[in-house]
Amino acid sequence: MAKRYTLDELLIITVAREIKDGDNVILGVGLPTTAGAMAKALHAPNATLMMESGIIDIEPLVPPNHIADANSCRGFSYATDLFSMFTMTYRGFVDVCFLGVAQIDRYGNINTTVIGDYFKPKMRLPGSGGAPEFLAYAKHTILTMRGGEFVDKLDYFTSPGYLDGGDSRERSGLFPKRSGPSMLLTTKGVFRFDDATKELCLTKLHPGVSVDMVKKDVPWDLKVADNLSQTEAPTEEEINFVRHFAPTEVVGRKMMFELGIINAINKAAARQKI
Amino acid sequence: MAAAALASKRIIVSCEEIVEHDIIQSSPHLTIIPAYRVDAVVEVPWGAHPTEVLGYYNLDRTAYAFFFMADMTGDGLKAWMDEWVYGCQDRQAYLDHYMVKHGAKMLNDIRAKAYYSAPANYGAAFTSCWDNENKERSMGITLFEMEKILEERGMLYG
Numbered sequence: 001m002a003k004r005y006t007l008d009e010l011l012i013i014t015v016a017r018e019i020k021d022g023d024n025v026i027l028g029v030g031l032p033t034t035a036g037a038m039a040k041a042l043h044a045p046n047a048t049l050m051m052e053s054g055i056i057d058i059e060p061l062v063p064p065n066h067i068a069d070a071n072s073c074r075g076f077s078y079a080t081d082l083f084s085m086f087t088m089t090y091r092g093f094v095d096v097c098f099l100g101v102a103q104i105d106r107y108g109n110i111n112t113t114v115i116g117d118y119f120k121p122k123m124r125l126p127g128s129g130g131a132p133e134f135l136a137y138a139k140h141t142i143l144t145m146r147g148g149e150f151v152d153k154l155d156y157f158t159s160p161g162y163l164d165g166g167d168s169r170e171r172s173g174l175f176p177k178r179s180g181p182s183m184l185l186t187t188k189g190v191f192r193f194d195d196a197t198k199e200l201c202l203t204k205l206h207p208g209v210s211v212d213m214v215k216k217d218v219p220w221d222l223k224v225a226d227n228l229s230q231t232e233a234p235t236e237e238e239i240n241f242v243r244h245f246a247p248t249e250v251v252g253r254k255m256m257f258e259l260g261i262i263n264a265i266n267k268a269a270a271r272q273k274i
Numbered sequence: 275m276a277a278a279a280l281a282s283k284r285i286i287v288s289c290e291e292i293v294e295h296d297i298i299q300s301s302p303h304l305t306i307i308p309a310y311r312v313d314a315v316v317e318v319p320w321g322a323h324p325t326e327v328l329g330y331y332n333l334d335r336t337a338y339a340f341f342f343m344a345d346m347t348g349d350g351l352k353a354w355m356d357e358w359v360y361g362c363q364d365r366q367a368y369l370d371h372y373m374v375k376h377g378a379k380m381l382n383d384i385r386a387k388a389y390y391s392a393p394a395n396y397g398a399a400f401t402s403c404w405d406n407e408n409k410e411r412s413m414g415i416t417l418f419e420m421e422k423i424l425e426e427r428g429m430l431y432g
Contacts, residue, residue: 004430075299263414
């Protein structure tokens with residue numbers, strides 16, 4: 001019987017498989033780092049993993065706590081800075097990067113700035129960070145959305161996807177050829193972008209999810225791939241790697257804190273402090 | 275110099291020595307060009323001679339003197355080029371010719387004596403999320419216990 005896995009493991013492993021051997025990959029904290037570490041350990045040994053703070057060619061041993069966390073690895077190959085990371089992004093040396101998404105529209109344009117009116121926000125979000133640069137210049141951007149929403153019109157246009165669809169991104173003359181988002185991963189499935197129209201297209205469903213369950217989150221008539229399939233199950237080797245490397249990612253933040261506090265209380269009791 | 279290299283489209287590295295990857299990994303602050311920018315590497319000991327490479331050899335003032343003397347006249351320069359550039363099939367032939375002409379001692383005299391920089395400490399507290407008792411460091415449970423909780427809470431698919 002195949003080894004059973006959590007939703008978080010499925011998400012991590014699905015994006016890890018997008019990393020190819022030899023890719024230059026910019027990782028953020030959380031899911032991307034675990035995916036990058038797995039790719040490097042199992043199928044992409046020559047991938048160069050880096051973080052935008054300027055830590056280049058890392059082999060993470062534990063999940064980093066922030067984007068400048070050199071405690072997560074044992075040495076690395078090149079210590080540079082944020083400025084150099086962005087200049088090399090502009091030069092087109094980044095193959096894969098990851099972005100978390102709060103709002104996404106039909107053509108993969110992204111809002112990570114604000115929900116509601118900019119001056120009277122319902123929710124203020126982290127903002128752009130390096131997101132517009134990566135989405136503009138990286139060859140492949142993998143978008144992840146856990147808890148965000150599909151909208152007809154973004155409350156704020158932070159980062160460029162395929163603009164108005166079709167060839168509008170290319171016609172704008174602002175971006176390198178063949179750059180742009182390549183995939184959206186949500187807790188329900190995997191989406192790609194239609195070759196011609198550049199609109200989001202549902203290509204894979206996670207276990208237990210139906211097309212209707214996905215469609216009810218999407219305000220437009222969502223395109224569904226003819227060859228729609230189920231998201232490939234992770235292999236035992238992949239699950240074992242992720243569980244060993246990032247146990248706290250596997251259980252999720254809520255359970256990590258819950259079990260962490262229980263652990264701290266037990267330790268305090270052992271010292272007869274409570 | 276690093277900026278000039280990084281600004282170019284292609285980079286060919288000529289180096290005194292190719293070392294193991296972990297040597298680079300243990301001193302990332304000394305790296306000036308990351309691997310993904312390098313198109314080709316040529317290992318050429320004495321590759322900068324008669325100029326210098328810190329840690330390997332000094333500038334060769336005698337060889338320089340011959341060059342500048344030759345440079346004074348048009349024919350002299352041609353003769354120098356014929357001897358040291360066109361006359362040497364590759365770098366080894368250049369070095370062999372140098373030994374014949376000036377002797378090995380002249381090269382040995384400019385060879386660097388080691389003066390290593392202090393090692394930087396790139397160590398972290400641990401290199402795994404699991405401690406010596408195989409318990410996860412923040413949650414204090416084993417992998418087996420963690421998998422049991424995932425099962426109990428109905429978090430497993432497949």
